[in-house]
Amino acid sequence: MIKNILDLLPKELIQQLLNIGEKKYRANQILNWIYNKYTTDFSEMTSLSETLRTELQNILEITIPTIITKSSSSDGTTKYLLSLHDRNNIEMVIIPNGKKNTLCISSQVGCARKCAFCATAKLGLKRNLETYEITSQVFLAIKELGEEKLTNIVFMGMGEPLDNFDNVVKAIRILQHDLCFNFSPRRITVSTSGVIPQISKLAETGLKLKLAVSLNSAIQSKREVLMPISKIFPLSELKKTLIDFRKKTPYRITFEYVMIKDFNIGKEDVKALLKYLGDISCKLNVIKWNKVDDLHYETPSTWEIKRFIDSMNVLSSAVTYRKSRGADIDAACGQLAAKNIIRKEE
Ligand code: SF4
Missing domain, CATH: 1.10.150.530 (DNA polymerase; domain 1)
Known part of the structure; x- marks a missing residue:
């Protein structure tokens, strides 16, 4: 073969x-x-x-995915719709920021985790990506960037990376190997919805990387609405697992929090979040929800965002408001849907 x-x-x-x-x-x-x-x-x-x-x-x-379309945002973000050998499509996004270029890559075609705010969830899971289908996104991005350097890789595209554990771990080993892509561990972030057994398994591999957890609510009942995975892996267990993970890694865990109007940015949400994060060595990234067709959520106003962020100031953790990048081309967080996921017959 x-x-x-x-x-x-x-x-x-x-x-x-x-x-x-x-x-x-x-x-x-x-x-x-x-x-x-x-x-x-x-x-x-x-x-x-x-x-x-x-x-x-x-x-x-040496095969790399074919670019079907390339959409450029007014903020410099570029989203690529890529075709795989079996006519399935995935998306990757290059986000420039000063001297930094971050690549957001996919780990699965679709996703099984059904997060209520996410465009990829609507596709269901088609299949896992092979290791080379993950590394080849990086290869392609480096070629696309030409003279510019690819500085960071985030597994925040389509799919739950830890549901494709073996292929993602092997891809990261190739990305970090000094004879291959030679990326520093601190330049690679894996984002998970909170697959507890796989977080523990990842800690056991000894692989160095940054872990981000998509949290979105510290109230169990609300998180279950947004992220059904929380019914299987509740917040309390997730916290214990993350505290253990943190003991085995040099990097602080990042929590991602998508702010949704009238849902997860009220007083009780703030109180629960401060309590949940208060004793974890972590960073908190907040981002406003980006509109996805057919989903009924709304984006908070500038004032509501400011109020929520201000209320996080008491945390000893670093709090960062990530501006949405590429929202005008559906390339922002939670918007990747590889529209026309099965390529039509030519
Ligand atoms: S947010 Fe991530 S884990 Fe949740 S459905 Fe979307 S791609 Fe899957």
Whole structure:
């Protein structure tokens, strides 16, 4: 079976080469072509013999998703609708911010978690992405950015990353490996809706990364409305798991809070949130809800947002108001829906 190179750790590439009677050091040459020169064609790897180049084509491939559409927002954010080999579509978003370029990537086609405020949830889960379908989004983004540097990666696109645990963990190992993408752990954030067993499992892997938790309410009954996962994994258990996770990681946990008018920004919500976060070493990112077609929620006014943020000032944690980026192209938080998810027959 032909393997995709973007699916392989260096040691696995070495094994592939040994299987065809090649020397180990060839792996470094090939990885250099891929991760430093971003070559996708073996025939261009001129430091390899012609025979090896032909042999490689018989056992390996380098495929990246096809760009179907590219939409640019007035704030510089670019959303990509990408087509996979089986005609499923996903989305990724590049968000520039000064010298930083953050890539928001997908981990699944659709999502099973049914969060009430999220456009992806409406699709249901089609399938998990393979490891190479995750790493190839990064590969593609680097090529798209050209001279500019990709500085941060966030798993906040389509899908619950921890529901595709093995492929996401392997993708992160490839993203961090110094012979591959060589990303620093502090530049990679995985965002979860709160899949407790997988958070514990992630802590056990020893993998270094930043963890973000989509919280959105610290009141159990309200969180269950917004995020049905909370019925299976309640807030109290989630907190215990996160405190344990924090002991095993150098990075503070980030809580994401989508502000929804008349739902989760009132006095009782503030009180519950301050109590929930008060004794966790964390950061709080608040963001206003972005309109999604067919969903009945509303975006709070500027005044309501300010009042909510001001009430968080007593927290010792850092509180950040993340401005929505790309809302005019449905690329903001919770808006990714890969419209036309199954590509129509040409
Ligand atoms: S917010 Fe995340 S976990 Fe929830 S449905 Fe959307 S993609 Fe899935």
